[in-house]
Amino acid sequence: MSEKAGATLHMIDLIRKKRDGLVLDAREIGFIVAGTASESIPLEQLSAWLMAAWINGLTIEETRALALAMRDSGEKFDPSRLGKQAVDKHSTGGVGDKTSFLVAPLAAACGVAVPMISGRALGHTGGTLDKLDSIPGFRSALTLAEFEAVLQQCGAAIVSQTPRLVPADRVLYALRDRTGTVECPGLICASILSKKLAAGLNALVLDVKTGSGAFLRKRADAEFLAALMVATAEGAGTHTVALMTDMSQPLGRTAGNWIEVAECVELLHGLVPVGSEDLRELSLRLAGWMIHLGGRTETAEQGYWAAAGALADGTALKVFLEMVKAQEGDLTVFDDLKASHKPGATLVLEAWKTGYVSQMDTMELGWAVQRLGAGREKAGEPVDPHAGIDFHARRGARVEKGQPFATLYATNETMLAEPVDRIKRAIALSDEPPEEVPLVSHVFARENAERYLQDTSSS
Structure with a gap:
């Protein structure tokens, strides 16, 4: 072991190193993450390091090391016993963004396991778990054993993060929110991917929003984040693509909690209400990529049509209802969607x-x-x-x-x-209609993501 590799690490030295624009190695990143999870590093030092990282940025290597270290900071889910490829979808957030309720059952109906770990609303974006909470009795706080049991039974499960899953990220995310260091591509990327990688995914489909309702409103910022997440996840061994999708208007016709669930159930029944066409189309495209990366079809287009078939013949609806029941949701609310809506x-x-x-x-x-x-x-x-x-x-x-x-x-x-x-x-x-905006404007896979990052760093 070299002197450098065995040298004692001190947090103040790592703060100074990042402050001065230098690059931390994987061992140094791992030290920070381990100290975060064990609470042995004071919050003021973590805050100082986050600000240094925000100001100077993280390299691709630092971002990958941070994502992997946070992934390994707590318990992890092992989907190997499911006997299927495990594929998930993650959205960077938007208004009316309810595709999870469609893509999870669509992909599962086509033979892919979908272990989906989701979050709650904060700010202007909606939360998947809040929408599921509008189903009486639905339980998203499952243990990993319960999570696996639902996946074995239904092929899909949508749950909240367990207390011991990626504990370092919970600490760092809360600090970023309080210290003005949220909008850092490397920190965003590592935070998102650490949770997805902890789910043991074989593949991941990213839905990166652009436009007036996106978290990153500048197109260049959203593209860089998409390319960075793809390259980082691929480097960690998870096949990943990112779709750049439009958020210049709400997705579908509803934005809220129960009304979004109800809109998705209508689509699962084979209906296409006016205003829901873009929601249906994007869900089929995302599910198509999930099915393809899960090894069920040779191309994403074939995956699209497989998903369309599962929507048309009712198998996706069956998976969704089975999942809700397995997670203790009351299925009677779907008997009359309008009667179940009771606004004040x-x-x-x-x-x-x-x-x-x-x-x-x-x-x-x-x-x-x-x-x-x-x-x-x-x-x-x-x-x-x-x-x-x-x-x-x-x-x-x-x-x-x-x-x-x-x-x-x-x-x-x-x-x-x-x-x-x-x-x-x-x-x-x-007085005049606007120009049409494409629903999906670009797709990043490993090769063009790495090329994009290289071109960006050299410009």
């Missing part, structure tokens, strides 16, 4: 003038949904399962003054006024 207050917002819906500030619309009671400003706050917005007009549609534009559902009537104002500010109505 309802308001139909009429179009305030005639014109084409030419632009949507989707982040502002997400805040409108949050203010109705469907989201939270701080972790741990309760959400209203029945609050949200049903949009009756999409981007590019022509509306006449006085026609219904959106239906708002709030916890109570006093919570309706601010969201109405936000919607009016967020929507631009013009």
Whole structure:
């Protein structure tokens, strides 16, 4: 062992090293992560290191080392006993982004195991677990043994992170939120991938949002993050692709909790309500890639058509209902979707003038949904399962003054006024229709992701 390899490490030295723009090796990154998980490194030192990393950035090697060290900081799930390839999907977050309820049963119906570890709403984006909580009795906090049992039975399970899964990430993420160091590509990448890699995935499909409702609103920032995540996950042995997808308007026609679940159940029944076409199409594309990377088809296009078949013949719906039942959800709520929706207050917002819906500030619309009671400003706050917005007009549609534009559902009537104002500010109505925006604008796989990163670093 070399002197350097065996030298005693001190956190203050690693802070200085990163502060000065130098690169940490895997052993040094591992020391930081181990100290984070064991709580042996003071929070003020971790905060200082995070700020140094935010200012100077993390190299691809540092990012990969951080993701792997955080993956190994706690317990991990082993899907090998399932007898199938384990594939998951992760979205960088958006408004009305409910594809998990479709892609998980679609991929599972086509022979792929989908161990999906999801999160809750914070800020303007919705949370998968909050939406599932709108199903009475549904239990997302499963042990790893229970997680495996549901996967064996149904092929798919959507659960919350266990207390012992990637504990270092929970500490660092909370610190990043409090120290203004969230928007760092390397830290974002390592945080996301550490949880996905801890699930033992064989493959991963990333849905990276672009546009006004995306977490990273600049196209170049979103592209860099997508390429970085693909290259990092591939380097860790997980086949990964990233689809750059449009978030210049809410996905589908609903944004909230129960109403998003209900929209997905309608699609699983084979219906295609007006305004849900993009949700159906994107879900089939994401599921197609999952099925392909899971080894069930030779191409993603063949995976798309396999998913379409599972949607048409009802097998995906069967998987979804079996999963909900296995996780103790009450299936009777799906007998009458409208009757199961019980908002505290309802308001139909009429179009305030005639014109084409030419632009949507989707982040502002997400805040409108949050203010109705469907989201939270701080972790741990309760959400209203029945609050949200049903949009009756999409981007590019022509509306006449006085026609219904959106239906708002709030916890109570006093919570309706601010969201109405936000919607009016967020929507631009013009004399001419807008240019069409592609639903999927680019796909990063390993080769073009690594090439993109090389070109970016040399420019």
